[in-house]
Amino acid sequence: MIEFMIDLQGGGKAPLYEKIYGYIRDEIAEGRIRRGEKLPSTRLLAENLAVSRSTVEMAYEQLLAEGYISAEPCRGFFVCDITGLYRLRQSVSHPQTEAAHGRERVKVDFSPNAVDTRAFPFHILRKINRTVLSDDTEELLEAGDRQGEYALRNVIARYLHQARGVNCRAADLILGAGNEYLQLLLTQILGAGRTVLMENPGYPQAYRTFCNAGYRVKTFCAGGKGAVCEEAQRAGVDLVYVMPSHQFPMGTVMPLNQRIKLLEWAAADEGRFLIEDDHDSEFRYRGRPIPSLQSIDCHEKVIYLGTFSKSIAPSLRISYMVLPPVLLERYQRVCGFYSVTVPRVQQETLCMFIGDGYFERHLNKMRGVYRDKRDFLLRELKKRDWAGHIGGESAGLHILVEVRTAMGEKELCRRAEERGVRISGLSEYMLGSEICGGERGPRLLFGYGKPDEAEMGQGLFILDCILKEEQK
Amino acid sequence: MIEFMIDLQGGGKAPLYEKIYGYIRDEIAEGRIRRGEKLPSTRLLAENLAVSRSTVEMAYEQLLAEGYISAEPCRGFFVCDITGLYRLRQSVSHPQTEAAHGRERVKVDFSPNAVDTRAFPFHILRKINRTVLSDDTEELLEAGDRQGEYALRNVIARYLHQARGVNCRAADLILGAGNEYLQLLLTQILGAGRTVLMENPGYPQAYRTFCNAGYRVKTFCAGGKGAVCEEAQRAGVDLVYVMPSHQFPMGTVMPLNQRIKLLEWAAADEGRFLIEDDHDSEFRYRGRPIPSLQSIDCHEKVIYLGTFSKSIAPSLRISYMVLPPVLLERYQRVCGFYSVTVPRVQQETLCMFIGDGYFERHLNKMRGVYRDKRDFLLRELKKRDWAGHIGGESAGLHILVEVRTAMGEKELCRRAEERGVRISGLSEYMLGSEICGGERGPRLLFGYGKPDEAEMGQGLFILDCILKEEQK
């Protein structure tokens, strides 16, 4: 008979039965007890260790459930044959990999896609999360609705109608893990061999998605004189991808007459569709929000894309897409079996967050927060003589600033990064190899989502230094 | 022994123990339990109702205090003689219980992709979730690593190496919201215009994904005589999608010699790759787990796909993909800017779940649970004369059963569904319009993940009825 010497004092505050369980499990897993061997009875071991029998029983029960031992009534517990039983060895630390991922020090982050996390109501998130996990829990594990939970789609549809004038019912909505996923899904719905027109500079992710899917992608200068629909006509495409409310990264707004012409262009042929990416329309600081393209479309030609990445957080990974009837039918035929990519727990949480009015409150709060930060940034920039023309300041979470310097844009960004300031230049958002707008000085994207005023000040100061050094 | 069926969901927000108390009290008061009868033990009832023992204890305590039952130490609780006992509480009318007696139809779900949610350790999930949400919260909102959090990829890589022999580092892993998403991503990485060979019947989602991406998809009979590599040679494809460990839905295992030949075929040309879908290899009941195709590949030709949909839950939406170096480099070039599709909170939660050893325990436990359910199902099927050849029973979460009847497969499934039994036939997994294997009777997929023994028994009984009616 084996005699165990189990240290019940050490090992921290773990429960007694777990220490016993862990000890015996390791003995078995590492082959120090052979299979078939008999373990001491619960009584014996309990006495040896000076614990209650039930404590030993609980340990044995666990070993039993995990297949390490088998129980034979009135005879004893015996070690099983664990060949083939999985065993994850506890982390042997990997120092080199950890070091490799030791985050670089970024002091000030002007990324255009980051959001302000300080103002987020974590306590509410925690509360909702607890509620979600506490009731109806089993159902949460099962696969849910393929387009997304109906209740959530319903509140989103209501929100979209109210806030953006979007004409849709819950049935027209498809939820997905991020805009990029939905664009991927869109290529599947629309099928191979399409031609698409995009604004340049624009949204490189979408550009690459279309390229990778084998689409022919044409671009035209965003903010230029040419009207979109004429470009579409000339390029002979059947899809146009636009961001009419607040073009990324230029920040321009598409005028109403161009929108109408674009809709007319789409209506002229059955195979044509418009993809409206409405990624940051929630934040608008001047004038009234412009109704979406989808809301003024009466030919069912607009695919509407939206996201919670900016209004809540990028890590949430919940976006939505409104499909016109023709494409919804096609989606159900060719993609209907795809499971939704958003975990159900997240869906329920978001549903409650919106449904209980927290989302609206949060949006209102954040609009104020971002407006203040934007105003501060604009004020500070005005003091700099290196800051030239500023664009895109009426909406979104970033502004575009022309910099008066002889330095190259990439060089400027690199030097900033070196000193802990993450900032991106307009050239990063150029699609393909095409160059738009000719020779000009660097244009920087100042995202004010993440940094607070102090950080922004610091970042601007560092830029001051870099640009001053260069002048000398 | 009495078995209680207590509705813990209904009845509003009353405490659990009061619901239990009220139910039993009414049962006794209305004479549905005779005096002297023994109530289920606190442990038993607690487990049946999926609540803590203390909750049941509180209910019993109340009943005790009110004289409905008496406690006999070490024996159990027994119903007292309540003749002449005043009802202490006014029995408020229970409209919902009356309404609830318009019983909903029995649902037995034999879906091959469902899992057992009863055995899931929710309390641990809740605990981990609390921990995750309580510390380092702000960072959780920011966009994380594009391939998935490094720490999580690290534990997965270690698990894959241990359990499946997969050769990979965290850097080779890409996380995504489900297998289907990863396949979509794969089409982006591999680029348009590929040709792929798939087993038929197989995994329709993957088939559609490839078709939608414009790939030419060829199929061949799974489980047939032809070797895969010869088929690949003949079909002139450059990709082969296989499930060597446990082909879905046939349940066959690819022999080692075929695996080696397949690897040789792939090695012969630079553009060739094998996609190994290892979707349910966690559950294997006989013999030792077969090493993965990836583990015996020395030419870096295998793309390995795995998921937590079966080992934890489909609604979790976390899958992973191991890319060979060439494709990893390509991924970083053409898809490197895609954000990860799994929310960060989920990643952290899973990371802790695996890292703290809960995953291993859960896996070992579930293996026992599923083995028992499978054994039960096999035993029950053996009693039926309509059950012919049974396949795929050595692994996974479903078996394939030939049914001796003149009825058509679709008709059989339809009638079962009508009576509340969800079951799918093999034909649902036929790719394209091709028919494989010639004329045969219906073949049904019995997924035993979700139903418990009682439900499976019920489902089989309903099938008995349907098949008997037909015979007449």
Next chain:
DNA sequence: GGGTATTTGTCCGTATGTATG
């Protein structure tokens, strides 16, 4: 070789500590 004491797994009720709201 048959009865008996012992050992054993399994059941049971109970008490206490702790987290949460």
Next chain:
DNA sequence: TCATACATACGGACAAATACC
């Protein structure tokens, strides 16, 4: 502070297998 719920730990009662006389 109190109600609710869960996790941990305790020791008694029982039937069946086993060892012993």
